[in-house]
Amino acid sequence: MTDFDKISRRDFLTISGKAGLATLMASAVGVNFGMVHVAEAAVGKGNVTPFRFAILTDAHLFSMPDHKFDAQMADAVDKVMSMKPLPDFVVYCGDIAQNGKDDQLRKGMKILSKLTMPVHYIPGEHDWYLDMGAAWRGHFGSPTWSFDHKGVHFIGMNSILVRDFWTAAGMSAEERMGVMEMLESPIAGPWGVREEQLDWLKKDVKKLAPDTPVVVFTHSPLWDYYPRWNFQTEDAPEIRQILSKFERVMAFHGHVHQTVYNKIGNLSSVGTLSTSWPWPYPDVKLPYPDMQMYRSDPAIFTDGDGAQHIDLESNFSGVMQYDPFGDMLTPAMKNGFKI
Numbered sequence: 001m002t003d004f005d006k007i008s009r010r011d012f013l014t015i016s017g018k019a020g021l022a023t024l025m026a027s028a029v030g031v032n033f034g035m036v037h038v039a040e041a042a043v044g045k046g047n048v049t050p051f052r053f054a055i056l057t058d059a060h061l062f063s064m065p066d067h068k069f070d071a072q073m074a075d076a077v078d079k080v081m082s083m084k085p086l087p088d089f090v091v092y093c094g095d096i097a098q099n100g101k102d103d104q105l106r107k108g109m110k111i112l113s114k115l116t117m118p119v120h121y122i123p124g125e126h127d128w129y130l131d132m133g134a135a136w137r138g139h140f141g142s143p144t145w146s147f148d149h150k151g152v153h154f155i156g157m158n159s160i161l162v163r164d165f166w167t168a169a170g171m172s173a174e175e176r177m178g179v180m181e182m183l184e185s186p187i188a189g190p191w192g193v194r195e196e197q198l199d200w201l202k203k204d205v206k207k208l209a210p211d212t213p214v215v216v217f218t219h220s221p222l223w224d225y226y227p228r229w230n231f232q233t234e235d236a237p238e239i240r241q242i243l244s245k246f247e248r249v250m251a252f253h254g255h256v257h258q259t260v261y262n263k264i265g266n267l268s269s270v271g272t273l274s275t276s277w278p279w280p281y282p283d284v285k286l287p288y289p290d291m292q293m294y295r296s297d298p299a300i301f302t303d304g305d306g307a308q309h310i311d312l313e314s315n316f317s318g319v320m321q322y323d324p325f326g327d328m329l330t331p332a333m334k335n336g337f338k339i
């Protein structure tokens, strides 16, 4: 089979339609579209024992039985369990529930219980604002954590904290949750990790050497991607400042339901596929436009969704691989990209 044969019909249609025959032929002969510019210098002294971890996120489970998102989340779990090698652990990046109900969280836990490796959790806004995280914390513990694994320092934080908009307005818990469920929600204002977690972060990384490999998970991106949809974290500049002493930091986030990449200073930020639905790309110019997946096929419910895994090497370089349900990755993304 030639390279040309390997390009799917969808690739052909998209590339030939959008970029013309020259681009298609470049793809066919193996020209690299996007791996070089995101490749980074390695850090550390080769102290990382190579391993894989996976990320699942944004299931948005409803309370109704046998909803299609239940099966999609289960399919992503199966995807993780079929990986060879298996990931050492999975991080769940938030929004298990659609509107914060305990039965939704419990349903998610049941589906995720098929995973045989440890799972670490951070919350999304859809998990939190019915009871201010009470049920979520009851199941998953603190949303602020760190641990070391095979030479890498992993950090999770709750980035969906907003200022109190409900008390003065006399809102019920359901009304508060309803406000936070909206994609555009000027009522709630910007999200952040806030002072307590910033203080925790300062203490957490204080004793770490600058060449320590660090990986951070938050629900929202640690950069101003599209604040109108809360594709941002208000105090991300403070987080980046605290982490600026490290040679390199990898950050992964949920919430955006799409592939996206950005790098600010020493921090590389990677968006993840959800298991529920793909958001459209906001109407902004991206710093790394090659990281946009194709627009999902609206006739296929699961197109644009999926899982993802990351293989870290001894020098803290890594390959990010999206594991989509459908065929929505560009040729440049199909073999993963260096982070």
Ligand SMILES: [Fe+2]
Binding pocket: 058, 060, 095, 124, 255, 256, 257, 274
């Ligand atoms: Fe989400």
Ligand SMILES: [Fe+2]
Binding pocket: 094, 095, 124, 125, 126, 219, 254, 255
């Ligand atoms: Fe979210």
